[in-house]
Amino acid sequence: MTDLILYNVSNGLIIGAFYVLMALGLSLILNLSGVINFAHGGFLALGGYFAYTLAPYIGFWGALLVSPLLVALLGLILERTMIHRLYGRDPLYSLLLTFGLAFIFEDVTRAVWGATGLPFTVPDFLTKPLSSQFFFVTGYRLFMIAVVAIAVGGLFLFLRFSRLGVRIRAGTFDLDTVSTLGVNVKMLRSFNFALGIFLAGLAGVLAGGQLSLEPTMGANLLMPSFVAIIVGGVGSLPGTLLGGLLIGVAAGLTAVFWPAASDAVIYVMMAVVLLLRPRGLLGEEGLLT
């Protein structure tokens, strides 16, 4: 029983780590630009598929870095050509635009790489179980957690200490003032958007090694990421981190006792949070409410 629980908690942590990467990217974009990026899952899937295609040429490690950068570049192009036009307009329009983009992404991915799942091979030394009793602790899982930890740690350090990062955080609270102080808000938002997409791409490569590559893999992670943001508190990145891990573990634990409910339990958590603490666990009152 303990093994089973540990197994599912570790599963939950892994899934939670994907939620975190995905939700942090979504949060960054939502906080600074007020855009709910429905296409985020599409970017994630593209990240995985790019890595799949690139890996034979530049190896797993190359793909791990290059693929998210490519996806971020694509995100930057789309932001510059379309999405930036909708800043400051009713959120309805950016929602519909990214929703349409998500449709296109899914369809294009399906047309190019096929609808059936593709296996994405990771280096051998990462796939071996590390212990015979806890067979589920493979190197890849630890590796994934490490990459996510580095990415998230790097992001928080960047936001805390770099000038650009401080501006992004300031823009979350008051973009007008940031603009008045002479910061190029247009560039800031573009960079921020690309940064968010980079995280999605990274999550896509990692997810490709763990789950298999499917056109809908990103869309399936999108809703839990929303929940992670709401549970953690809209506007708070540490909240998003906490929310992602919490709902991952909660879903993992529920899978032990009542597998059919493991999808729904995160929504119950969201309902409870909204009832007891409407701004989310670490959210601040008044932001985007």
Added chain:
Amino acid sequence: MTPTIDRSKYVTLGVIWLLLLTMPYWLPMVGGYMALGTRVVIMGLAAMSLNFLLGFTGVLSFGHAAFFGLGAYGTGLALKYFTHSTPLALVLGVLLGGIAGAVLGALIVRRRGVYFAMVTIAFGQVFYFIAFRWNSLTGGDDGLRGFERQPIDFGVWQADILHRPILFYYFVLLLFAIGTGAMGFLLRSPFGRTLLAIRENERRARFLGVPIEQHIWLSFSLSCFFVALAGGMYALLNNFADPTMLNYTQSGEIVIMIVLGGIRSFWGPLIGAAIFVVLQDYLSSLTTNWMSFLGTIFVLMVLFFPRGVLGLNWTEMFRSVLGRSRQTRPQEGGNLS
């Protein structure tokens, strides 16, 4: 929406109802079929119901498919297990969707804007997962089968809506008329005027003593009841309900119908639904990549055509062509917020 309806409104109203009432006769001539026409009317009601909330209260719900789907499943399950009466099943479906909406609405009514949209999307997915996972009751991924709409007995005459599509169309049209009539009536009442006031300036409405949360909750719940009615009829149309009806992509489709037709107009969503349903039917018969086309339409729509077909204000264009004087309409223009 002015209390005194001007003449052009009568003309619009007349044309719309004439087209709807005679649809079974002209539809086959232009290459349509009865089920397609019925689907247009049903989705039109769904889009108009959501627009009651989105266009006339200014609150963005991106999770209305949940209540649409609950209406469908409620109706289907009632027909399968409880009753042989189509109207009773429909009532049960509407109650299921509407009450679920009212309960959820109470939970989220204080959220606004993007936040409200996100919470509605996420909560909508709960019902999707329930329908998807509860195999024994809902049939899971395969959808709910094993029910049929039943003939309606009027004593002297039995309306066989099952075997005569045209009768089913008129049955749907009757409920559509009741639904849209009720919404039109509500919007012209003091309650509806207050909703418009909230949409235009929530803070001012609050200072005037309007209980904002209560009004938004009522508007949300009413809109859920109407969209559940549309969902129930959709289940009756296909004698089938499947989980994708509750998915957020379905919500997105309903929203795009509204925007396609014109968000600030009462009948716009019906036109948007007609365009969308026909286009989807056509594209999916033409190509397997219809999702790309649909997505492209979304994108182009938002970028170049955000006010929709009726948002273009045809009457004024028509009038200016004829050289008549322009009329300003207060509820047109301005940003949504």
